[in-house]
Amino acid sequence: MRGVAGGAILGVPLLYTQETWLHGRSVSPVVILAGVIVAFAANVVLSYFVGFRPGRTHRPTEDAVVGMGLSVLLSALLLVLLDRVGRGTSLENALGVTALTSVPVSIGFSVGVALAPRGGGEKAEQIQGGGGDLLVAAAGALVFALNIAPTAEPILLAAELDGVRLGFLVLASLVLPYLMVFYAEFGGRERRVASDGATQGPITETLLAYAVAFVVSAAMLAMFGRVDTLNGAAAARVVTLAFPASIGAALGRLLI
Amino acid sequence: MTAKRASGARGIKRQRTPLEWALLIVSLAATLAVVAGLVVSGLEGPRGAADLQVTIADANAPASGGRPLEVTVTNVGGTSAQNVIVEVTVGDATREVNLDLVAKGDTESAAVVVPADAAGPPHAEVVSYTNP
Numbered sequence: 001m002r003g004v005a006g007g008a009i010l011g012v013p014l015l016y017t018q019e020t021w022l023h024g025r026s027v028s029p030v031v032i033l034a035g036v037i038v039a040f041a042a043n044v045v046l047s048y049f050v051g052f053r054p055g056r057t058h059r060p061t062e063d064a065v066v067g068m069g070l071s072v073l074l075s076a077l078l079l080v081l082l083d084r085v086g087r088g089t090s091l092e093n094a095l096g097v098t099a100l101t102s103v104p105v106s107i108g109f110s111v112g113v114a115l116a117p118r119g120g121g122e123k124a125e126q127i128q129g130g131g132g133d134l135l136v137a138a139a140g141a142l143v144f145a146l147n148i149a150p151t152a153e154p155i156l157l158a159a160e161l162d163g164v165r166l167g168f169l170v171l172a173s174l175v176l177p178y179l180m181v182f183y184a185e186f187g188g189r190e191r192r193v194a195s196d197g198a199t200q201g202p203i204t205e206t207l208l209a210y211a212v213a214f215v216v217s218a219a220m221l222a223m224f225g226r227v228d229t230l231n232g233a234a235a236a237r238v239v240t241l242a243f244p245a246s247i248g249a250a251l252g253r254l255l256i
Numbered sequence: 257m258t259a260k261r262a263s264g265a266r267g268i269k270r271q272r273t274p275l276e277w278a279l280l281i282v283s284l285a286a287t288l289a290v291v292a293g294l295v296v297s298g299l300e301g302p303r304g305a306a307d308l309q310v311t312i313a314d315a316n317a318p319a320s321g322g323r324p325l326e327v328t329v330t331n332v333g334g335t336s337a338q339n340v341i342v343e344v345t346v347g348d349a350t351r352e353v354n355l356d357l358v359a360k361g362d363t364e365s366a367a368v369v370v371p372a373d374a375a376g377p378p379h380a381e382v383v384s385y386t387n388p
Contacts, residue, residue, distance in 0.1 A: 025359035026336035026388045029297040036291065062280060069283020072290050090361030092297040099290050 003052035003109035005180035007071050009251055010108030012244045015101055016153045021084050024097030032099050039103040043067050043110040052112030067109030075101040081168055083160055133253055134212055140252020141213040141245040148244055149220035158236035166239050173243045177250035178206040213245035214238060302360060307333030310342055312380040315367055322369040325378050331358045337385040349374040
């Protein structure tokens with residue numbers, strides 16, 4: 001899960017980039033293959049020095065294969081979820097977009113341990129309790145949402161995604177951060193002690209963090225004039241942006 | 257907040273677990289499938305310029321104020337086409353449909369509505385496109 005978390009952190013912003021969808025379909029497969037080979041070589045080196053399994057760097061090639069393979073599967077899943085690969089997509093183009101997207105995801109896999117220090121961030125222990133967690137979740141969501149909100153991608157994706165896909169996107173926005181924070185085994189979680197309060201419990205925390213990411217996304221879209229009324233289209237845009245924002249919120253909680 | 261699950265111990269040179277074997281096999285299969293697919297596509301895929309084939313038919317979906325038509329563009333060439341403009345003619349009525357991208361090998365569809373009194377078979381042709 002640490003690798004998946006690292007891959008999602010680095011890969012989701014690229015997934016929300018039109019040029020990736022365009023070039024994955026128009027660039028020659030040979031060129032994309034060359035990029036995959038170079039990325040694999042980089043992953044072997046990164047797995048040797050960093051990796052996604054703390055303390056285990058003696059099988060860098062094997063870890064690079066696992067990272068690359070799972071990146072391909074994760075990328076394909078997210079591309080289908082966002083309707084960037086579908087029935088009208090030829091196999092060649094589906095492979096091209098998936099392979100291109102999997103490159104940064106695989107790098108994220110290979111540096112999974114380094115993305116969030118095991119001991120947490122400096123002075124992390126000073127932020128305690130549910131309020132502190134939600135504050136850092138908001139900060140992480142803000143970083144990711146601010147990068148994507150001014151672009152055309154949330155509008156474009158929201159216009160093309162149907163209700164079922166938006167529902168699955170909400171589900172992914174809850175499940176992926178939940179797995180990242182509570183199963184990925186990185187970040188300074190060892191120092192985070194249990195405390196009483198309304199935000200006690202992994203599920204409650206995950207739901208609250210998503211709510212925070214949702215509000216941050218809505219605020220960012222409103223700030224850039226992308227949402228000016230309450231209707232279905234606006235909700236779809238917020239849901240679309242809330243997915244990367246929820247990844248950012250998870251990263252924020254992992255760092256602290 | 258909650259004390260999350262403690263980090264598991266990781267031996268430096270321990271044996272692979274069944275889960276790790278499974279992940280390795282699945283990952284190897286996925287990686288090889290992508291590499292093989294890209295190699296085959298690179299060697300046997302279509303080459304040359306974009307070749308756009310257009311079909312048009314009455315759409316089943318209802319539309320207010322006119323006759324709905326569905327334009328389908330398939331690119332059987334070796335290059336993707338961007339900003340594809342399709343001109344639809346039904347009798348005296350003419351409409352334009354714009355498709356952002358029709359990638360090589362892909363099929364894209366768009367709906368267009370012509371006046372209800374436009375009689376005759378619909379005709380569609382690509383009037384312009386650009387290369388990405």
